[in-house]
Amino acid sequence: MSALRQTEAVGAGAPASTPVLTVEGLTITVGEGAHRRPLVEDLSFTLQRGETLCIAGESGSGKSLTSLAIMGLLPKPGPRVERGSIRLGDADLVALGEREMRRVRGDRIAMIFQEPMTSLNPVLTVGRQLTEAIEAHRDVGAAEARRLALESLEAVRIPEAARRMRQYPHELSGGMRQRVMIAMALALEPDVLIADEPTTALDVTIQAQVLGILKEIQATRGTAVILITHDMGVVAEVADRVVVMRQGRAVESGAVAPLFEAPQQDYTRALLAAVPRMGAGAAAGEGTRANQPVAEIRDLTVRFPLKGGLLGRTVAEVHAVAGVSFDIPARQTLSLVGESGCGKSTTAKAIAGLVTYGGHLSVDGRAAQSLSTTDRKALRRDVQMIFQDPFASLDPRMRVGDLVAEPLVIHGIGTPKERRERVAALFERVGLEADAMRRYPHQFSGGQRQRICIARALALRPKLIIADESVSALDVSVQKRVLELLKELQDEFGIAYLFISHDMAVVENISDRVAVMYLGQIVEMGTRAQVFGAPRHSYTRRLIEAVPVPDPARRRAAFPRLVGDIPSAVRKPNDPPQRLVLTDVGEGHLVAAE
């Protein structure tokens, strides 16, 4: 570690006593002999009581492996700790056997995982899972365990805690489940809490709540927290100290403020530069007149019936999209933002023809409803979609060259030779080598796969590309380059984008126009400057405020307190929700009345 900066000025006023957890020279390897590969190399850090240490890095940097090693949960057979020590108080966790380790886990070190949906057992009630963990470690009776469980649920501010104890995980919302996970982890008052991407799967407003609860509990109980994240915004928001990891090594570590202010290493600088920031997009010139619309959407509705009862009748309806209208101007980007369940992805699927819908949709002047089969195929050519997960949206059994050529085959364009040439040109255009065509999707990284998906969408020269969370699964640096590619392609081919994202900062950087969706309807729509610069609707403001700012100096004083869960979009049959009326508050800035 040549230039590893050790700013050991202990952050946030933590007492400079003996650290709770010390990791020294940790090296994790996989494979034997010639196949031996280090996954984490020579990693050292200390954790003080009441401190938050963020381990930040991109995928493959070894940050999650480190946390698993501390918990003694490295998958077997596979990676193992080769050298180094992990000391909790006096005990070296590396040397402990499985039986002793089991006593440490949950009791002294607790962990919460990224996916609150899968880390709770769906067939046990919340209360049962909480008391089980308590009874496993403490010699307490059922009544006492229940009391402790209730107490910890109240500590994470779960409303009606006593009733929640009897509920099953599926009855709770995502944010609520993550709070239950935190309650479970904290019920035994551990010394160290490891949180592995605890808010990545959550919406921004809920992320802010969960981070707030973590901070609050830490302040009252003095728990030391290791927060593992790829999100530099979260780091800036909560960290006392930061370790930046890259390819298994600590690149830089130190207190959060100087690290953000004056990063010493090139990698840290580049990583921070790649983070999309709110407000950065405004510099890119604002003179966007609305062009001729390439797609017109009028009063689009999507309803899913919920069947039930003996006869399988429709007992309720989910109003996923409850009447949205907008135009997508040619050569421009319209973004749909909103939290999960707001109907933005369903809107995209309706336009792409994946779900049946009501209302009027026309692309390039052709109305989708009145079309014959051949016309409908032509419409498919004009509208292409790039999905969120580049791992899932490519058939793993086909060569990527065939996958990119497939749209041409389906629409009967060109001879095999012409198709090959066109595919090769597409590969080159999106920044992949032509000889990559013969490989299979699993041989590429996430960013490369998303480039393949882009090449595929471009193959038919569409007028509109729908990008549904297309960069959300990518690391920031890769994300930045894919976004740049999308912008270049827009200028070059004159494509309009419908960009769907929950990430406000990304939206702010790429959009010309923005529409904010809530419960299946648009609450605010306008140019980027209008929506982000002068948000009128309270929901838009709440969304923007919840976005963590990647600057520790601008840390918010208090996290927004709990607001109730979003109301349900499930309604009785033939009872559509009331339509919001959008009024123009000037220069095409449309806002719903509140």
Added chain:
Amino acid sequence: MSVLAGPDATTIVPPSAPVGGEGVLRRLFRRKLAILGLVIIAAVVLSAVLAPEVAPFDPNEQFFDGLTLEGSPLPPSERFWLGTDLLGRDLLSRILFGARNSLIIGVVANGAALIIGTLVGVVAGYFRGLIGAVLMRFTDLMMAFPALLLAICLAAVLRPSLWIVALVIALVNWVQVARVVYSETRSLGEREFVAAEKTLGASSSRILFRHILPHLTSTVIVYGTLGISTTVLLEATLSFLGVGVQPPDASWGNIIFENQTYFQAAPWLVFFPGAAILLLALAFNLVGDGLRDALDPTEEGRH
């Protein structure tokens, strides 16, 4: 940005990257166990085809010296390599001739069951709706129907023969395949790459045959190889009931069934045909495993 220019910028070549244009057969032949399986299958097929040439005796001839003086069958000896059966017939010859019937049952009947089951399952799982409901309810009905009853009914209507047996077995065995393929198709249909195909404007048949069927190969292969031994034995049950391969014609299954009560006194009568079934099933298993891996590009470099 140079420091961040990680693996995304240019194509990475994994250390064990396979050369792209390799054929499925080439990859199959790289697996030693699959070759062993192929050799065994080839040997069984050859001996079945060439049975009249290679069999030492007529399979139906009852040798005067094929029984002991008390009338019990002979153990393996120099004259009768695998011994004789209860009627003094040469067991080796009967196994060689029986291979013809057993292979037809194991491969043809089982193959027909696989094809029917896969088609029904895929169509029901992909289209769902009314077609899916009708097909799957019919599958449930077939599942509930006793196989032997069906066989006896069919045999009563038609003249019992090997082909009736094959037909009955195909009609009985496709239901499990259909069920499994149905549920797998349903989950494949929800995968994002299928949605991606739809947005490209791909037709249903293209999605079904180019994108969903290839993913079902491993399931179908497992069912196919498991089915071989069960169908060979099912044929024996049917023959035992008088519906099917009629005596004195031999099949591996009916040799076992004829002789199972004398297992203690003459174990070779059950052991040798049993070993033949086992060997054939094992061989198909090995080839099936190899084929599954060879057909799956993501398995490359993991064996």
